[in-house]
Amino acid sequence: xxxxxxxxAQEVAERAGVSRSAVSRTFTPGASVAPETRRRVMEAAEAxxxxxxxxxxxxxxxxxxxVCLIVSEVATPxxxxxxxxxxxxxxxxxxxxxxxxxxxxxxxxxxxxxxxxRYRADASIIMSGLPDKSITQLCLKNxxxxxxxxxxxxQAGPLRINLDDYEAAARVVTAFARAGCRRLAFANSQAGTxxxxxxxxxxxxxxxxxxxxxxxxxxxxxxxxxxxxxxQRLLTRQDRPDAVFCATDLLACGFMDAARRQFSISIPxxxxxxxxxxxxxxxxxxxxxxxxxxxxDVIANEAVRWLEDNRPQQPxxxxxxxxxxxxxxxxxx
Amino acid sequence: xxxxxxxxAQEVAERAGVSRSAVSRTFTPGASVAPETRRRVMEAAEAxxxxxxxxxxxxxxxxxxxVCLIVSEVATPxxxxxxxxxxxxxxxxxxxxxxxxxxxxxxxxxxxxxxxxRYRADASIIMSGLPDKSITQLCLKNxxxxxxxxxxxxQAGPLRINLDDYEAAARVVTAFARAGCRRLAFANSQAGTxxxxxxxxxxxxxxxxxxxxxxxxxxxxxxxxxxxxxxQRLLTRQDRPDAVFCATDLLACGFMDAARRQFSISIPxxxxxxxxxxxxxxxxxxxxxxxxxxxxDVIANEAVRWLEDNRPQQPxxxxxxxxxxxxxxxxxx
DNA sequence: ATCGCTTTTGCAAGCGTGTGCAAATGCTGC
DNA sequence: GCAGCATTTGCACACGCTTGCAAAAGCGAT
Numbered sequence: 001x002x003x004x005x006x007x008x009a010q011e012v013a014e015r016a017g018v019s020r021s022a023v024s025r026t027f028t029p030g031a032s033v034a035p036e037t038r039r040r041v042m043e044a045a046e047a048x049x050x051x052x053x054x055x056x057x058x059x060x061x062x063x064x065x066x067v068c069l070i071v072s073e074v075a076t077p078x079x080x081x082x083x084x085x086x087x088x089x090x091x092x093x094x095x096x097x098x099x100x101x102x103x104x105x106x107x108x109x110x111x112x113x114x115x116x117x118r119y120r121a122d123a124s125i126i127m128s129g130l131p132d133k134s135i136t137q138l139c140l141k142n143x144x145x146x147x148x149x150x151x152x153x154x155q156a157g158p159l160r161i162n163l164d165d166y167e168a169a170a171r172v173v174t175a176f177a178r179a180g181c182r183r184l185a186f187a188n189s190q191a192g193t194x195x196x197x198x199x200x201x202x203x204x205x206x207x208x209x210x211x212x213x214x215x216x217x218x219x220x221x222x223x224x225x226x227x228x229x230x231x232q233r234l235l236t237r238q239d240r241p242d243a244v245f246c247a248t249d250l251l252a253c254g255f256m257d258a259a260r261r262q263f264s265i266s267i268p269x270x271x272x273x274x275x276x277x278x279x280x281x282x283x284x285x286x287x288x289x290x291x292x293x294x295x296x297d298v299i300a301n302e303a304v305r306w307l308e309d310n311r312p313q314q315p316x317x318x319x320x321x322x323x324x325x326x327x328x329x330x331x332x333x
Numbered sequence: 334x335x336x337x338x339x340x341x342a343q344e345v346a347e348r349a350g351v352s353r354s355a356v357s358r359t360f361t362p363g364a365s366v367a368p369e370t371r372r373r374v375m376e377a378a379e380a381x382x383x384x385x386x387x388x389x390x391x392x393x394x395x396x397x398x399x400v401c402l403i404v405s406e407v408a409t410p411x412x413x414x415x416x417x418x419x420x421x422x423x424x425x426x427x428x429x430x431x432x433x434x435x436x437x438x439x440x441x442x443x444x445x446x447x448x449x450x451r452y453r454a455d456a457s458i459i460m461s462g463l464p465d466k467s468i469t470q471l472c473l474k475n476x477x478x479x480x481x482x483x484x485x486x487x488q489a490g491p492l493r494i495n496l497d498d499y500e501a502a503a504r505v506v507t508a509f510a511r512a513g514c515r516r517l518a519f520a521n522s523q524a525g526t527x528x529x530x531x532x533x534x535x536x537x538x539x540x541x542x543x544x545x546x547x548x549x550x551x552x553x554x555x556x557x558x559x560x561x562x563x564x565q566r567l568l569t570r571q572d573r574p575d576a577v578f579c580a581t582d583l584l585a586c587g588f589m590d591a592a593r594r595q596f597s598i599s600i601p602x603x604x605x606x607x608x609x610x611x612x613x614x615x616x617x618x619x620x621x622x623x624x625x626x627x628x629x630d631v632i633a634n635e636a637v638r639w640l641e642d643n644r645p646q647q648p649x650x651x652x653x654x655x656x657x658x659x660x661x662x663x664x665x666x
Numbered sequence: 667a668t669c670g671c672t673t674t675t676g677c678a679a680g681c682g683t684g685t686g687c688a689a690a691t692g693c694t695g696c
Numbered sequence: 697g698c699a700g701c702a703t704t705t706g707c708a709c710a711c712g713c714t715t716g717c718a719a720a721a722g723c724g725a726t
Binding site (some may be wrong): 022 | 710
């Protein structure tokens, strides 16, 4: 029951009394078309409600204008913030975002990338999971750009944007030490992604360097509930830590709530806490969490800039600095 | 510098020793192709890394498989939750989501819809703002389905999914009254969207019916910060309310934090609070907020089901029930 | 082998657009 | 009026796919 097809350039041409090429050129920036012709075409297009068919255009130009965003757990504060930034910046340069949700199942990311190929996306930006090498190669071979955000992968070709997780973790150890904390702990999820592990290692190593002990606990996935469980585990030990670095702000929120409610611990007096991501909730007065900011804005800028860049694939590795946002969950400062 | 083009059906056909049609049919569910032929095609396709070009397919079939999601403030908990649900369900039925971000500027939604038309999206789902009537007509005339979620609009044609905001607000008045509250207040943003206003009116009307006074305060947009300001305004009055219904959970979070921290008010002992949306944070122990659940799952199901439905546009109006999730921010229960 | 039937296959037209090329047009200066 | 040039225009092909149609192939029964 397809009522009526969309207006085509042909119809606009007829109404404007020009050839179809003229219509095409009118909507192609930088094409040669006389001002008067353009005006008449625009008028006819306006009247008929004509919109260039980007499917056909993409077919011809070999450039769809689509960028595929591959991400899991979209509803998570950090992810949705990044997503929002990316879609906005992409729109600003005339591209459009295709959103593909992945889950934890095997091959989820690969399936997403295949979808990207089917729609001949100009690029794919991967924010979760890791694609199979063969699929990655397939994308690159066909000129599809690839961006990996916070997914450390060795293969060259894609642009990889990462944070200085390892060094950041060391900085929080310093802060804890300066606050007079002696028994440090790291609360992590079991996800085991490179960024999370880098934070863990950076923290443990830095603590060791200062001659402090650092307990590590891992549980579940990276969410509020896991943070509560981690609090259970860490705060019931007899050598209860007096400082906890949570791998993620969400973990930190769960941790703090459990610490205060179930253990009546006062933060930061009896326990210093730090997180990572600087999600919006970290600034809420209930948490007032000292944390590292994901430079979401810069990440998106870099990604989009690289996609826009026509020179052949450049150095392809960007290391960004995670700024420590100082709030009230660590003493001193 | 487009290295090499993607594999085409032609190349697969040659390798498999069949015609191009056979390849096409192999990838068209329900098409007539002999098992042996299909096998050989699949083998060749696999070997060459062939993926059907959906741009071309969409061009022919007049059905792109793209659904356009039009939304603002993606990074907000409720919006991102809905977004996540929708993309997942769409993927499940073989469609792909195109995400278009809108802002507060005039014509933002119209521009988004034009983008949807350019890509010949099969449907658009609007979660914020309202399109111009002429654009709506343009979409409908060309067979593009339209779904409005929580955007009350009068024009027929689109599917409109709404909640029983007005009635829900009445139920919370009952709950407040049962808790012994006498001075009711409604904390709203200035956004003035139909859903928000329906909650406000439902609340005020129900209060009146019970012979209770209901103060209304509006400020800023619907976020945490606005909630804090609203607390300032409402809690400094001499006839300080003893129950507040916040139009949104985000407002409620800001409100509660301000109430506790700046005014040392204990919830729910001295003040009952309710919200709307049931975002994840509402269940965090710091808030433990009694609130109405947006049936995100049902909304997404209904939307997708309607899109899948081939029968010509049906009744096109769905009213869903917002369940009251009882937690600790209202006395009694 | 022949017929009648069903299943499978290839041909070719078409979807709406971009663009190289050659023809047409307009303009300037004599 | 005309040569010389720059600008604008139209033609026609290509992009990769689907699908109606008719030809071909398979197959069981006579």
